Amino acid sequence: xxxxxxxxxxxxxxxxxxxxxxxxxxxxxxxxxxxxxxxxxxxxxxxxxxxxxxxxxxxxxxxxxxxxxxxxxxxxxxxxxxxxxxxxxxxxxxxxxxxxxxxxxxxxxxxxxxxxxxxxxxxxxxxxxxxxxxxxxxxxxxxxxxxxxxxxxxxxxxxxxxxxxxxxxxxxxxxxxxxxxxxxxxxxxxxxxxxxxxxxxxxxxxxxxxxxxxxxxxxxxxxxxxxxxxxxxxxxxxxxxxxxxxxxxxxxxxxxxxxxxxxxxxxxxxxxxxxxxxxxxxxxxxxxxxxxxxxxxxxxxxxxxxxxxxxxxxxxxxxxxxxxxxxxxxxxxxxxxxxxxxxxxxxxxxxxxxxxxxxxxxxxxxxxxxxxxxxxxxxxxxxxxxxxxxxxxxxxxx
Numbered sequence: 001x002x003x004x005x006x007x008x009x010x011x012x013x014x015x016x017x018x019x020x021x022x023x024x025x026x027x028x029x030x031x032x033x034x035x036x037x038x039x040x041x042x043x044x045x046x047x048x049x050x051x052x053x054x055x056x057x058x059x060x061x062x063x064x065x066x067x068x069x070x071x072x073x074x075x076x077x078x079x080x081x082x083x084x085x086x087x088x089x090x091x092x093x094x095x096x097x098x099x100x101x102x103x104x105x106x107x108x109x110x111x112x113x114x115x116x117x118x119x120x121x122x123x124x125x126x127x128x129x130x131x132x133x134x135x136x137x138x139x140x141x142x143x144x145x146x147x148x149x150x151x152x153x154x155x156x157x158x159x160x161x162x163x164x165x166x167x168x169x170x171x172x173x174x175x176x177x178x179x180x181x182x183x184x185x186x187x188x189x190x191x192x193x194x195x196x197x198x199x200x201x202x203x204x205x206x207x208x209x210x211x212x213x214x215x216x217x218x219x220x221x222x223x224x225x226x227x228x229x230x231x232x233x234x235x236x237x238x239x240x241x242x243x244x245x246x247x248x249x250x251x252x253x254x255x256x257x258x259x260x261x262x263x264x265x266x267x268x269x270x271x272x273x274x275x276x277x278x279x280x281x282x283x284x285x286x287x288x289x290x291x292x293x294x295x296x297x298x299x300x301x302x303x304x305x306x307x308x309x310x311x312x313x314x315x316x317x318x319x320x321x322x323x324x325x326x327x328x329x330x331x332x333x334x335x336x337x338x339x340x341x342x343x344x345x346x347x348x349x350x351x352x353x354x355x356x357x358x359x360x361x362x363x364x365x366x367x368x369x370x371x372x373x374x375x376x377x378x379x380x381x382x383x384x385x386x387x388x389x390x391x392x393x394x395x396x397x398x
Contacts, residue, residue, distance in 0.1 A: 015356020034382035052278035068094025098232030121357035148176035166198035177316020
């Protein structure tokens with residue numbers, strides 16, 4: 001009898017994509033379904049980026065170098081330098097999305113059975129990468145009551161073992177929107193130095209810090225050999241389909257190891273590199289309007305959620321997500337009920353059950369992640385649906 005691999009059998013289903021068949025069935029029944037479950041912005045991709053591909057004079061679409069085109073790496077290095085991150089083109093590998101950067105980090109720094117500490121809730125795909133690479137995730141729990149601030153450093157110390165090899169942080173955080181301060185980052189740097197650990201910093205949402213100045217892990221002194229920056233243009237420029245990211249470190253041995261994995265997949269996408277290179281030429285003012293719009297969306301979502309009886313939602317400092325605690329028995333059952341049973345004026349919405357963002361069993365059962373990536377008129381309609389749904393949901397508690 002043929003069987004799939006153990007990896008295939010244990011690979012988790014995406015908590016923000018697993019409901020798509022239910023959503024499609026709801027649309028087939030004629031419902032309007034508002035997608036608040038996934039970080040797909042509706043903000044226009046910059047036309048100059050698309051024009052770089054459309055107007056390219058290419059007769060043969062060749063392989064690029066495995067590390068990515070040198071012209072793009074040089075321009076990307078200049079982008080980082082403008083952000084106070086002192087890297088050169090030689091410190092950068094261009095990757096197929098931020099996902100491949102994460103994969104390269106785990107494959108280059110950890111062996112099967114090694115442990116990776118991550119504050120939870122965390123980006124759910126980290127679980128999938130851990131399964132694919134044989135790495136064991138060790139969660140340290142943050143809490144909605146304090147806005148998902150970094151847990152006490154003593155909690156990290158408690159779980160470090162001889163198998164611990166790295167700490168992974170997403171800053172600003174997906175799914176919570178929390179922005180880690182310099183003081184918090186310095187605490188993590190110190191623990192990594194003390195225990196000889198890598199510090200992986202997923203900075204996909206760097207440009208979207210609303211209430212404080214952004215601090216990169218690569219701004220921290222004395223940790224060049226430990227820090228690996230994981231990046232992507234997907235959210236920054238509303239270019240999720242480009243699949244263009246970066247693996248960045250000053251650690252030369254690590255760059256050399258990761259390059260071998262880059263050679264394994266031959267090269268990153270050629271057309272997408274043209275698009276990414278054009279992004280580095282955008283004026284710094286590009287983000288002013290985008291950030292202002294996300295702040296308005298955040299404030300609308302947080303205020304409306306907290307006005308609903310029994311709902312609590314801390315205001316995030318960055319990215320474009322919130323985690324809200326709802327008066328419900330089970331977030332996954334609620335999410336399915338929204339799509340299979342509920343409608344309000346022939347409309348409903350998709351939410352991401354927060355259980356998929358926790359590693360500790362049982363956590364997140366009354367929490368959902370919502371993405372404020374839709375325009376405010378549409379988001380208001382989606383939140384109207386949520387408010388009405390909470391009034392009639394049979395599994396409501398409290």
